[in-house]
Structures are given as C-alpha cells and as structure tokens.
Amino acid sequence: MSTTQNTEDYDILVIGSGEAGKYLAWTMASERHRSAVVERKLIGGSCPNIACLPSKNVIHSAKVRSFTRHAAEFGVELESATTSMKGVQARKRAMVEGLRRMHLDRYRASGAELVMGEARFDGERTIDVELTDGGRRRMRGERVFLDLGTYATLPDVPGLASAxxxxxxxxxxxxxxxEHLIVIGGGYVGLELAQAMRRFGARVTVIEYASQLAGREDADVSAAIHELFRDEGITVHLxxxxxxxxxxxxxxxxxxADGPDGECVIEGSDLLVSVGRTPYTGxxxxxxxKVKLTDTGYIVVDEHLATTAPDVWAMGECxxxxxxxxxxFDDFRVVLDQLHGGSSTTTGRLVPYCLYTDPELARVGLNETEARRRGIGYRLLTLPMAAVLRTRTLSEPRGFMKMLIAEDSDQILGFAAFGAEAAELMAAVQTAVIGSIPYTALRSAIYAHPTTAEGLTFLLRQQPEPAHEPAPA
Known part of the structure; x- marks a missing residue:
C-alpha cells in the first residue's frame, strides 16, 4: 500500500452498504456530515440483492404456482400450467433492479458518497480502497462503522467443495x-427454498444433522413443519x-451419509448448502x-456496538x-442514538422471528424451549388455526398459535403462530409485549372480522393451562 497517496478525510466512513450502514450514511449526510460508504459489490447489501427480498419474491412465485395445482378448488379451471424459471427470474430481477435504482436515488438525495471497491485497513480508522473501476483511494474517517455482513458457510465435508x-x-x-435438489441444512433458509423448489416441480430432499427441523423452535412447531413437508412430497432425513x-x-x-438406520446414499441433480453463516472479516x-475478533471471526462489540478500537463501531451480522x-436496522438506531448523545444499547431487545414457508411461522419473545431452559414457569394458551375463520376463507386452515403467559401474572412472555398470515398476527402481539400490556387487555379488544388477528379473540377467551414446571437447572 502506498504511503504517499493522499488521504481523504470524512466525518463518517462506513464499510459495507447493508441495512445498518446505508441508513447511517444517509442520515448523517443529510445532517451535513461528510459521509461515504465503501461497498465491495452489492449496492444496498445482501437483503435487496441476493437474500431476503429476492427469496421472498421467488417464494411468492412458488405460492402462485401452488395455487394453479388447486385452481379447481377456487372455482378456476386451467387447461395447463407449467413453471418457467426464466419467468420467475425475470420478475425477481426486475424487482432487484428497481431496488438498486432506489438505493442510488437515496445516495444522491442524501449527499452520501458511494464508493465501489474493496477496502482494507491501513491503520487506525484509515483504509486503502482498490476501486472496482480501477485505481486506488486512501480514506480516513473521524468515526468508522463496519457493516461487513456474512456469507454462507461451506462445511468441511470430503468432496463437498469440489462438488x-x-x-x-x-x-x-x-x-x-x-430435477432433484438435495438441501443440506434444515434451518430457515434451507426450509424456505426447499419448499419453493418443490412447488415449482423439483424433487427435493432435506438432510439435517439435528433431531428436528428448525432447531431453535419448539418440538411441536418443528413437527408441524415436518408434516407440511411430508404432505408436499419433500423427503426429510433427520x-x-x-x-x-x-x-x-x-x-x-x-x-x-450416516442416518438412524446406518449408511444411506442420496442421489440428486443439484446440491444446496445452507448450514450457517461466516463473517466477512478475513x-x-x-x-x-486494532479491532478484535472472536474465535469464530465476528467483531467484538459491547452493548453499544462499539468495537475495541476508539471511534469504530460494528453493526449487523458481522x-x-x-x-x-x-x-x-435496529443496530443503526442504536448507533445513531449514541452519535446524537443518547445511550441506547442492544441489551434485552425483543427480536421477532419469521420463517417464510407457506404457511408462515412467526414468533416473538420466549418459546417453551427457552422458558424451560431458563427455569421460567409459564401458562399456555393454544388454538388451531382452523378455528380462525379467516383461514377458512383462504382454504388454508393448517397450523396453530400459542401464547406463553407468566406463571404468577398476566404478562405475555412469548407468542408463536404457524399458519396463514402468521407474521401479521405476531406483530399485534409484539406491540402488546413492548407496551407491557397484559393478555387480559388484549382479550377485551374488538378485532375486525374476518381477519387473522381475530383469532386472538378465541385464543385469549380460554383459560391458560396450569403452570408448566421449569426444566431442572
């Protein structure tokens, strides 16, 4: 690296244009701080380009394809229906291109500078950037923010990389x-894409090392997902x-592989690996x-997302x-509050989870597994989604919802729903948890008919089951 190259000084220097980084740069630039974002490849980060939004776009195309197989049930007669993956991709790519233009417009409107290139540190808060279009720049930030993201982990299995x-x-x-997709990993990403490919018409097999799919979820939730996959013709090896x-x-x-019955051989045409993430810190x-890493390569941060280096923060998955x-996005809010003199932290955040299979899985707060592990007693309310009349209008009655109530109060500890429009239903409960609203107050609410949220009326009018004994410490 050149030591004579001119150094450009910035008030705010962000490495990585993902969710937290871009919003921080846009906000600070609009407040007249000289701000720049250095992005290696994907304008806007993974979410709008190769992850969240493209996957949900493709998943919805798969849902539309599934409707064609049940068209007669809805009074629609189709002579034929086939999957065109080129058409699926055209719709997705049009969305991604629109999002890319939207991001570029936001950079122009805010005044934040977007620099495309590969950044490497050349000292404290100083980077050398190998520009995508050629040349180099040396940049220094009064305050530096790392939003480096992660990439899919490739496990160390003989022959896997060469495959x-x-x-x-x-x-x-x-x-x-x-023709036949083999999915290694039964987590959120693997499950979403396995179902989508199956609905497009591929044969699909899922291989999972653990004893259940979606390993962080309760056993009844995992069993419901497994049953869904079985009904849709997806083979699962646990x-x-x-x-x-x-x-x-x-x-x-x-x-x-080695399974419960000994050695097995699974043959297919294509292989998808979805077993976890590795941070882009190497x-x-x-x-x-002077930024320290954990043994697994993640950046060491405190509850304010400050790193071990002065005036350097890390945000997002890295x-x-x-x-x-x-x-x-909440990481962005935590850091922005500090820049404005506040003291927000990441401690005790209420994080919602959504799995976009069809039907969806959504949960917030504690599930039963976590409550028992922490030794927290609770009461339980459950309701099949078939009892929610909205699901009857959609012909999608599969699934259930459940709510954990504190053992000695009416506080809502957690909520999970596996069913149609579950994510929207979960958001209503999340709002109540944030406001410390007891479940009895929700029970008195009037919900519009026929909405999925109306299911809370029938869930909450029941008496919670007797307190569950916490698992031994």
Whole structure:
C-alpha cells in the first residue's frame, strides 16, 4: 500500500452498504456530515440483492404456482400450467433492479458518497480502497462503522467443495428447475427454498444433522413443519451426518451419509448448502485498525456496538447480531442514538422471528424451549388455526398459535403462530409485549372480522393451562 497517496478525510466512513450502514450514511449526510460508504459489490447489501427480498419474491412465485395445482378448488379451471424459471427470474430481477435504482436515488438525495471497491485497513480508522473501476483511494474517517455482513458457510465435508454446491445466492439466480435438489441444512433458509423448489416441480430432499427441523423452535412447531413437508412430497432425513459428497452439482451428485438406520446414499441433480453463516472479516487488516475478533471471526462489540478500537463501531451480522435485516436496522438506531448523545444499547431487545414457508411461522419473545431452559414457569394458551375463520376463507386452515403467559401474572412472555398470515398476527402481539400490556387487555379488544388477528379473540377467551414446571437447572 502506498504511503504517499493522499488521504481523504470524512466525518463518517462506513464499510459495507447493508441495512445498518446505508441508513447511517444517509442520515448523517443529510445532517451535513461528510459521509461515504465503501461497498465491495452489492449496492444496498445482501437483503435487496441476493437474500431476503429476492427469496421472498421467488417464494411468492412458488405460492402462485401452488395455487394453479388447486385452481379447481377456487372455482378456476386451467387447461395447463407449467413453471418457467426464466419467468420467475425475470420478475425477481426486475424487482432487484428497481431496488438498486432506489438505493442510488437515496445516495444522491442524501449527499452520501458511494464508493465501489474493496477496502482494507491501513491503520487506525484509515483504509486503502482498490476501486472496482480501477485505481486506488486512501480514506480516513473521524468515526468508522463496519457493516461487513456474512456469507454462507461451506462445511468441511470430503468432496463437498469440489462438488461446487449452490448456496442461496446461486439458487435464487437459477434459470432452470433442478430435477432433484438435495438441501443440506434444515434451518430457515434451507426450509424456505426447499419448499419453493418443490412447488415449482423439483424433487427435493432435506438432510439435517439435528433431531428436528428448525432447531431453535419448539418440538411441536418443528413437527408441524415436518408434516407440511411430508404432505408436499419433500423427503426429510433427520439425525443424519454427511460423510462425503461425490459428483458435481448441476449434473449429478451423491451424498453418502450416516442416518438412524446406518449408511444411506442420496442421489440428486443439484446440491444446496445452507448450514450457517461466516463473517466477512478475513483479509481486511482489522488487526491494523486494532479491532478484535472472536474465535469464530465476528467483531467484538459491547452493548453499544462499539468495537475495541476508539471511534469504530460494528453493526449487523458481522457484529454477531441476530441474522435478520430488521435487527440490522435496529443496530443503526442504536448507533445513531449514541452519535446524537443518547445511550441506547442492544441489551434485552425483543427480536421477532419469521420463517417464510407457506404457511408462515412467526414468533416473538420466549418459546417453551427457552422458558424451560431458563427455569421460567409459564401458562399456555393454544388454538388451531382452523378455528380462525379467516383461514377458512383462504382454504388454508393448517397450523396453530400459542401464547406463553407468566406463571404468577398476566404478562405475555412469548407468542408463536404457524399458519396463514402468521407474521401479521405476531406483530399485534409484539406491540402488546413492548407496551407491557397484559393478555387480559388484549382479550377485551374488538378485532375486525374476518381477519387473522381475530383469532386472538378465541385464543385469549380460554383459560391458560396450569403452570408448566421449569426444566431442572
């Protein structure tokens, strides 16, 4: 790196244009702070380009495709219906391009500078940028913010790397339909994409090392997802450890694994790996910036998202925050409040979770597994989604909802719903939890008919089950 190159000084220097970084730059620039964002590749970060929004776009196309298979049930007669993955991709790419233009407009309107290139630290709060279009720039920030993101982890399995498996990035850009997709990993991403590909017409097999799908969820929720997959023709292998992979994804692959019944061989045409995330912190020279990392490569931060280096913060997934865009946006709010003299922290945040299978899984607060692990006694309210009349109008009665009530008060500890429009239903309960509103107050509310939220009327008019004994410490 050149030591004679001119250094450009900024009030606010953000590395990475993901959710937290872009909003921080836009906001501070609009307040007349000289601000710049250095982005390696994806304008706006992963969410609008290769992750959240593209996946939900493709998932909705898959839902429309599933409707065609049940068209007669809705009084619609179709002579034929086939999947065109090129059409699916055209719709998704049009959305992504529109989002990209929207981001560029926001940069222009705010006055924040967007620099496309690869950043590496050359000292404290100083970076050397290899520009995408050629050349270099040396930039220094009075305050620096790291929004580096993560990428899909490739586990160390013999033959896996040479098989050239897809991650969510490649699958969401696929112009063809896999004949038989093998999905390694039964977490949120793997489950969403497995169902979508199955609905488009692919054969799908899911391999999960743990004893259940969606390992962070309660056993009854996982069982409901497993039943959904079985009904849709998706094969699931639980408690299965992959020993080696042979072949090449896109042509023919063989997965050799050990399952409950011994060795098994699963053959398919394509392979998707979805087993976790790795932070984009390697090779950036963070040690020269005096920014410490955890043993797993995440940036060490305190409750204010400050790193070990003065005037350097980290936000989003690289800081170990829960891997959701809505959490990254809250990271932005935490940091912005400090820049304005406040003292917001990440401590005790109420984080909602949404799995966009069809039907959706949504939850907020404690689930039963977490309550028992923490030794928190609770009472339970449950209701099948079929009892919510809105689901009858949609012909989507699958699933259930449940609410955890404190053992010795009417405080809502947590809520989960697996069913149609579950995410919107969860938001109503989340608002009550934020406001410390007891469940009895929600019970007295009048909900519009026929909405999914009306299901709370029938859930809450019941008497909670007797207190559950917490698990032994």
């Amino acid at each position: 050239r498996p897809m991650t969510h990035v490649e699958l969401l850009d696929l112009d063809r339909l896999p 408690r299965t450890r992959i020993r080696r992979v042979e072949g090449e994804s896109g042509r023919a692959v063989r997965v050799v 090779g950036m020279g963070l040690e020269r910036a 800081a170990g925050s829960p891997q959701f865009t809505h959490v990254a």
